[in-house]
Structures are given as C-alpha cells and as structure tokens.
Amino acid sequence: MGLGGKSIHNYVGNAMVRSKLLEIGPHITALPVVHGSGDFAWEIRRQILRMTPDCLAVPLPKSFQTLVTQAVLQLPQPSIVVQRSLLGNSNEWENAGDEDDSDYPSPVEGNATYVPIDPCQPVIAAIRVAIEEHIPIRFVDLETDSFEPLTRTLPDAYALKKVSLEQYAAAVLPFLSAGENRQWQDRIRYMAWQLRQLSIDFRNIAYVPSLLDWPFVRQAFLNPELTCPEHEQVDETRVYSVEQNSLYFLFGEIPFITGLYEQARATLADDSALAIDGVKQLLMTARGRYVLEYKNRARRITPKILGQCLQYIRNLTLIERFFTPQLVTIVTAAKQIAGDGFAIHVLETAKDFGMEVDSKHERAQLGIHQIFAESLGICETSSRLPGPPLVWSNLELTPRPTREDQQKWKQQWNPYSQCSWPPEDEKIEHFRQTVFDRAREVMGADFARTEKFTSSIKDGIDIRDTLRNWHTGEIYVKVLPPNKGKLDAAVMLFDSPADPRDYPWRTTWFAEHKEESTLAFYASNFEDEPVGPGICMATYGGAMFVFPPIAIPDIWNDPRLDFTETLEERLLAAACLHSRCKHIALVSSGPPGIAWKRLAKHYGKAWVHLPLSRFSDSTIQQLRMVHVLNGKEVRSYASQFIRHA
Numbered sequence: 001m002g003l004g005g006k007s008i009h010n011y012v013g014n015a016m017v018r019s020k021l022l023e024i025g026p027h028i029t030a031l032p033v034v035h036g037s038g039d040f041a042w043e044i045r046r047q048i049l050r051m052t053p054d055c056l057a058v059p060l061p062k063s064f065q066t067l068v069t070q071a072v073l074q075l076p077q078p079s080i081v082v083q084r085s086l087l088g089n090s091n092e093w094e095n096a097g098d099e100d101d102s103d104y105p106s107p108v109e110g111n112a113t114y115v116p117i118d119p120c121q122p123v124i125a126a127i128r129v130a131i132e133e134h135i136p137i138r139f140v141d142l143e144t145d146s147f148e149p150l151t152r153t154l155p156d157a158y159a160l161k162k163v164s165l166e167q168y169a170a171a172v173l174p175f176l177s178a179g180e181n182r183q184w185q186d187r188i189r190y191m192a193w194q195l196r197q198l199s200i201d202f203r204n205i206a207y208v209p210s211l212l213d214w215p216f217v218r219q220a221f222l223n224p225e226l227t228c229p230e231h232e233q234v235d236e237t238r239v240y241s242v243e244q245n246s247l248y249f250l251f252g253e254i255p256f257i258t259g260l261y262e263q264a265r266a267t268l269a270d271d272s273a274l275a276i277d278g279v280k281q282l283l284m285t286a287r288g289r290y291v292l293e294y295k296n297r298a299r300r301i302t303p304k305i306l307g308q309c310l311q312y313i314r315n316l317t318l319i320e321r322f323f324t325p326q327l328v329t330i331v332t333a334a335k336q337i338a339g340d341g342f343a344i345h346v347l348e349t350a351k352d353f354g355m356e357v358d359s360k361h362e363r364a365q366l367g368i369h370q371i372f373a374e375s376l377g378i379c380e381t382s383s384r385l386p387g388p389p390l391v392w393s394n395l396e397l398t399p400r401p402t403r404e405d406q407q408k409w410k411q412q413w414n415p416y417s418q419c420s421w422p423p424e425d426e427k428i429e430h431f432r433q434t435v436f437d438r439a440r441e442v443m444g445a446d447f448a449r450t451e452k453f454t455s456s457i458k459d460g461i462d463i464r465d466t467l468r469n470w471h472t473g474e475i476y477v478k479v480l481p482p483n484k485g486k487l488d489a490a491v492m493l494f495d496s497p498a499d500p501r502d503y504p505w506r507t508t509w510f511a512e513h514k515e516e517s518t519l520a521f522y523a524s525n526f527e528d529e530p531v532g533p534g535i536c537m538a539t540y541g542g543a544m545f546v547f548p549p550i551a552i553p554d555i556w557n558d559p560r561l562d563f564t565e566t567l568e569e570r571l572l573a574a575a576c577l578h579s580r581c582k583h584i585a586l587v588s589s590g591p592p593g594i595a596w597k598r599l600a601k602h603y604g605k606a607w608v609h610l611p612l613s614r615f616s617d618s619t620i621q622q623l624r625m626v627h628v629l630n631g632k633e634v635r636s637y638a639s640q641f642i643r644h645a
Contacts, residue, residue, distance in 0.1 A: 021166050024218045028195055028205045029053075032169050032214035033122035036252020036387025038261060039157035039275055039324075041125035043165055044208060048129045053206035055198060056130040057140045058123050059191060059213065060384055064115055065139040067237050071117040072127050076262040077359050078117060078250055080366075083237045084376065085111035085146050109377035113147040115384045119262055120253045123385055126208045136202075140194035141384075142187045143231040149386035150179045150212050158275055158323035169211065178216055186229040188213060192220035193228040210385075240373055241359035242366060248351050249366035252387050254327055256282050259354030275324045282330070283309060286349040290342050296495055297539045299338055299621045309337040328393045339618065340397055340643045347397070368392075398643030401531060409530040417631045420509065421638055425516060428623055431615075432517060432545045436487045439585035439608040450476045487608075489579035491571050493542045493588040494612070494624050498522065498567045503541040506556045506567070511549035518546040520555045520574060522567045526628045532641025534630035540623070544571045552578050572596060576603035583608050587615075 022030045031047050033040045048056070060068065067081045118124055130137050159168055179185065191209070195217070198205055209217055220226055247255045257278035264271035287301045299305075312333040317325040327350055335343035364373040371381045401409075450462040453475040465476035495502075508520040526538035546552070555561055555574035564570040575584050576599065584600070586592060586607045592600075600607055612620065627642055629635060 021170055024195060024207060024221050025199050027199045027203050028057075028207055028221075030207050030209060030214050030218065031126075031165065032209055032211040034154050034157050034211055034387065035123065035383075035385040036118070036121060037157040038120035038253045038257065039160050040122040041120045041261075042272060043160045044122040044126050045129050047165065048126055048135075048206055049133075051204065051206055052133070053135060053202075053204045055202040055205045056126055056135050056137045057195060057198060057205055057207040058127060058137065059141045059209050060115060060123070060139045061141045061143045061234070062139045063143055063234050064237055064384070065137070067239050068115050068117070068139075069127065069131065069137065071239050072124060072131060074359070075117065075119055075124075075128065076355055077241065078119075078247060078353065079239055079241050079359060079361060080114040080116055080250065080364065080371075081237050081239050082112050082114045082364075082371065082373075082376070082381075084235050084379065085113070086233060086235050087111070087145055110379045111146055112371060112376065112379040112381050113384055114371065114381055116250050116252075118251050118258070119265075120251060120258050121385055123208050126206070138194070138198055140191050140198070140207075142183075142190035142229060143234050144183055144187070145232045145234055146183075147382050147384060148181050148183050149382050149384075150184055150210075151386045151389045152212055153388050154211060156323040161272070169214070172211060173215060176212060176215060179212075188216045189220050189226060190229050192217050192223075192226055195221055196226070238375075239361045240364035240371075241361045243363055244353065245351065246364075246366040247353050248327075249368070251353075254278075254282070254350045255353045256285070256350045259352070262355065279313065279325060279330060280306075280310065282349060283334070283346065286334070286342065286346040289349060290345040293345070294341060297621060297624050299342065300617050301338055301342065305338060309333050312337060328395060331395060331397075335395070335397065339621075344397055344400060344643075398641065401641075406530045409533050409535075410527065412533065413527065413530070413536070414630050419629050419632050419635075421627045421629055421642065422635065423639075424625075424627060428543075429516060431619070431623055432490055432547065435490050435492070435585050435587055435610060436547075438610055438614070439487055439490070439583070442608050442610070443583060449479050451479055453477050486581045487583055487585055488547060488581045489575045490545045490547075490585035490587070491542070491575045492540075492545075493568055493571070493586075494620065495541045496568050496588055496590075498541045500567060503567060505538055508552070508554040508556065510551065514548065516549060518549045518552060518578075520544045520552075520571065521626075522571070523626060526626075531627070531643070532638065534634040535638055535641050536628045536630075537642075538626050538628065540626055542568060542571050544575050546575075546578055550578065569596075569599065572599055573603075576600055576605045579605065582606060585610065587612055589613070 022032070024030050029051065031044055033044060063083065064081055071079045071081055116124070119128075127137060129135075154172060155168070163171075179188075191213070195205070195207060207217075242250050247258075251258045253261075253275075257274060260274050260278045260281060261271055263269075264274065283306055287306070290301065291298045313325050313330055316329045316333060317323070320326070320329065327347075330350065331343050331347050334346040362373055362375060364371055364376070366381075369381055370378060372378045450465045451458075453461075457477050459478040462476045462478045466474075469476065502524060503522040504525050506522045508518070510518055521543035522541045523538040524541070526536040529537045531537050544555070552574075555570060558574070560577065561570050561573050564573050572586075582604070583606050586596075587610045589612045591609050591611075592607045596607065627638065629638055
C-alpha cells in the first residue's frame, strides 16, 4: 500500500505535526475520522487549529457545498441538506403471489441522500473551524445520484484521549479492507484525482476522509495511472430543519450530550471530557425532572444511588467492549437501579437537545433510514457521512400516557365500579406481615437478658456484655424470651403531617378473601391520574390494616371518630377502636408524640413504633402507589399499562 514509515516532521511556529503515516502527498495531510463521533470532532478541531492549513478538503460532493456551508453557519440549529435521487424509489415493497396487493401503493415515495448538520460530526466540525479561520474549503467527493454507504464497527473513539490520531489510525489500518461495489471504487479514484488538482494550488491541505477510505485514497493518489471517473447527473439540494423528536436519528452522539458540547462552545468551557462527564450531567438532570413529576412519591435518588448507577453503566459498557456508554446501556442501568419511572426520564432527557429548534426552513422528521417532509413525502435515505452501524435493542419500559388518551379514559370511567389490582394487594399484605414480625421483635426486646456462655450460644453472642467483662475472659450470650402479645392492627403513615388538600380520597376497603386485611386509608385522587383504559393511580398518604379481616363501619363517616382533627389521628383512633389486642404497630418517620400516646392510653392501647427509615426507600415508594381498576375484568390486561416509578 506504500504507506511509508512513522517518522514525524515538526514544524515550529504553528506547532504543526506532519506524520509520514498520515501524509497523502507532499502538501496533503489526512485527518481520518469516524463519522458521528464527538471525540473525533473535538480532535479534528484541535488538529486543524494546530495545522492552520491553507485549504480544507472534505469528502462531500460539490453539489452540497453552498447549502452545507450556509447550514453550518446556522449552527447550533440542527438541520439536514437533502438531495433526492433522480432514479426514484428502488426499494418498493415486493408483492409476490397476491395480485390484490398491487392496488396498495408503497408508502415510500423515493430515495434521497443527506448530509447531517451535526456539531459532533467531525467533517461538520472541520468545516465550522475552516469558516471561522477563513480557510478555503473544497468538496472533493464524486457526484452520485444514489449513495451506497460503507460502514464498519471501529474501536471506541474515546481512545483519542490517551493516544494520538496517528496511533489510532495505525492500530486500525491492518484491519481495513477495500469496498467491493463500483461506486466506492469510483469515489476513491475521484477524491484522489481532486487532491492532485488541489496540491497544485495549495501547499498545506488538510483532508478529512473517513477512516475506512483514507488508506485507499492514498494508494490511488500514488498510482501513476490514476484516471478521473465521470460524474452522474444529480438533483438540486435542499435544507430542512429537523423536528425535536427526530434529533436522535440525526446526531451521532446522544442529543443531550451534543447540546452540552454546544453550551461549552458558547461559554468557552472545557469540553474535552464531555463524552463521560455528560453522562453524569444527564443522570442529574433526569433526576430533577423525575422528582418534579413524582414529587413526594419519588424514590430518593441520592449521590450513592447515582454512584451505583454510574458503576453499573461502566460495567455494562466494558462488557460490550466500549469506553463510552450507549444510550440503551444508560437507560438499562437506570431501570435496574432506580426503576422504570427514572429510566423513562433518563430516556426523554437524553433525547432533549436543550436548545430551541426554530428555523425558516421546512421541517422534516427522521426515522430509521427514512425521512418525511411535505415536499418530499416519505423517502428512503442514507447519510453521506455514515457512522458505525447501529444495533437496535429492545428495552421494556411502560410509556407515559398522552394527555389525549388520559382525557378519553376519564370520559369512559364508570364511577360505580372499582377494585384493586391483586399484585399490589399481595405486596402490601406481605409488607404488613413484615411490620407485624418486626413489631413483635421490638415487643420482646424489653424482656431480653444475658447470661454467661456455658454450652450454647442461645440467641447469639452479646457483644456489649462480652466486651464489658473482657478482663474476666467470660463470653456472654443473649436469651430472648418467646414473643409475648399479639398484633392485629397496624398503622402506616407515609406522609406526616399530611395536607388534607393532597389526599382527598378517603375510604375503607374490605377484604376479598381471608388472606387480605380490612384496609382504611387516605390517598390522592385516583381520577386525576388515569394510566390506562379503566386504570387509575393514586398515592397513599397513610393506611390502617386490621388482620384477620373484620367488618367495620367506614372510619371516615363513623361519628365515634369525629373528635379527631387530622387525617393521621383518625387512622390512629380507628386502629385503637377496632383492634382487639393491646399493642398496635405504628410505622412513621418520627416517634409518636404526647397527643398520640394520650390517644392510645384513652383506648387502653400502646404503640409499637417502627421508624420508616428502617425499610427500603424503593419498597416504600412502590407500596405507596395504588392502582384502581374500573371492574374486575380490567385485571386481565392491567399489567400492560401499570408501570412503577
């Protein structure tokens, strides 16, 4: 291939570094790139500013030059420059064996190619720098009516933080192979021919080819029998702005991180590590939006939780043999660590560019290798700057319903039929049993004693007494008596003090079978938050359980409890009134005050307090969400719409 050695010539003054490996000719230095990489865009910008070339050559056809240059000047407004194929649609649906299907037209109305005006595209970044530095720009690729992209999985571009561009290219070089299609071969020869012509007029040319094309352009450049292939007839180009929800299909990087690059550029901040630091910023921004939506029922996404999430992202990324995480990796880690609700906010935040997409150009929507605009219709597309091949992955997340769907479900709600969702009943009954068990442990702890070890460690070694008598050499063990007393009622106060305006839904539910408790609670209005057809959601503020279940009057209409002043007091008084046992389990953030103790004493009861902090925050958050179904028949499909925060 005649690539020469690796000796380096240093140019004093502008600190330009010319490498024999990257030289194509005596006046041309190649800066091979991986398209769609923010790290390569950062590196190319740095290299051009060091080289200060007198010409920039980019691998795009000349027909794109005017509009691409204009679109780059409008950055950070994202856009695309589209060129429609004159040959029409070559990928129409094939209708084999069914004549009736021929009456249905294909939704695809043509083919097109486009140049993504993406700040994290290395070629676009090079053009942007050249415009700012007043460096002449030449578009040197072959005019083709259709475009057949060549893509390949390449090493992670984050390696450029530790190795030079020359070292990266040298490491990849042995694994590159020539394209097999005729169009690619013609393009290589044409770009080599164009570089020969440019080397006549310029003495310091920076050429920004794809890493997959670079060594073959050099080989063709050095071929003395090089000939110039002919152009194809092409259509005019046109600029389109891109809808906000389509930016993920335009940008090579995650739109949120692309926005961070633009913000750093505007504020002259350091953007060398945004590929990694941007992930941290993404999680913190998503956390703020998550808390804003879920409010007091949101999980506490503490710095420790975020650290676990970042560690999970790192491990998954290394397993996939990358340095920088993919979006699916970030969302998967968020789902596993903090639940669906947080993961959905991470996904939505990742798609947010963070800047207004407002342009005088016609708007277009992008999809998987497709574009739609009123003037284009639906076209199959291919990018003129194709990045590594995409791998589409599935991730199960229950989406948030739209406002239109919520309004329709509200109108269809039958107010005379409602029931609970059995999986949630099982979870909260299991938690109620856990509360009973822990409360019994607390009840028996007052009667615990210690004794010297003889032949059995009984209920475990008593560390305190053993250390206290360390000088004697004796070991002391715990002796816990059998649980004394019974429990048949528990009160759980998730939000105290509770604002009555936040919890207008107050009711008493009776058990459907002997394994369920009689349940009285106050919660948010379930009608305000429909999540599916015949499915609404509310948030518990507090609840009272009586088990085994008994029939009791609705505590919210019972005149015997009208002396209470707060929602919490009414639950506590109802538990004292209907419990047959002396002790009642109480789960709350703080210990019962004098008023609550006086209330229990009035009924001859005693509280067994369990701090809310003893239980997992994620468990409590899940328990607080209660779904109300509009009839038992809704249970057959409710799981398709119910998601957990």
